[in-house]
Amino acid sequence: MHKNTRYFHQVASAIRRNNKIDALLINGRLIQNQARIKVVIREFYKDLYRQEYVFMIGFQEGMVKKIDGEEATAMKVMLSIEEIKMAVWDCESTKAPGNDGYNMNFIKKCWNEIGKKFAATIIMFFQSAKLPTDAKVISKVLVRKMRLVMPGLVGETQSAFVKGQKIHDKALIACETVQ
Template identity: 60%
Template sequence: MSRSRLAKDMDKNTRYFHNIASTRRRNNRVDALVINGRLVRNQARIKIAIREFYKNLYHQEESPMVGFRDGLVGMISEEDAAALEMLPSAEEIRDAVWDCESSRAPESDGYNFNFIKKCRDQIETEFTAAVVGFFQTSRLPADTNITWVALTPKFIEAKEIKDLRPISMVCRVYR
């Protein structure tokens, strides 16, 4: 009975609900962190230290560009290898989009191919440039795969970055 009342009261805009929310916010707030052995309370310095920590932890290593003609694949002819390395034309990109199922999307919040087909006149230039850019560099544009990280303390009064649990909020293609 008490649990059902608690759940019912938490959904209401009551003082009880606000006290729980305020306590939770206070417990999850990172007011100070130990950085390089020193306690830092400056929020700007804390943000910079956290950003650098995760940049160093999850950095992307450079990989060499390898083509079909570099001996990676020896089963195809030289002309087939050259054809595979050619940049796609705008018509090929358009045909590939039109061959995809219109109602499919990467996730429930993603744009489906119907959006790309319907808005082709407005986005075709940028879309084609993004696809060709990927084939030229083998990299997606930097803002394609953005991940925001929210940090929550693993316990009350966490003081080091390792005491914080990262929760990723991903806006991505990643596939």
């Protein structure tokens, strides 16, 4: 038992010796004092990770424009059957069926037979604000309309609502950077 304890103590001591920094060469100068080595390493990392001055955008400068009258009018224009059809074709065909039991593939394949009635149901939602049908198509229609005005509404300091990015992308990048 005593031999095992001495053996592990020797291994731990050897590891400690191997992990110790005996000297550093900084700008052509050899530093061997342990206290000075700690200070030099600390200063190196302080300098490496110091916070640089970054121009801060004030509250007013970060504001984005509002939708102008022309854009607002365009957003209010009632949908056409063609716009609704394009929104249907934007939807994934094989996803789970909606409340009505049909998936988008069915609606696409049967568009010639049911398209006008389906579009009328979507238009009825925009007229009455009552949700009678598949919310996927309504959300796609809204997304297609909003794409026209979003570039002017999203400021440089915002990372959400940018095409091709997800709201959590910046948080993930920050976590990866910290690690």
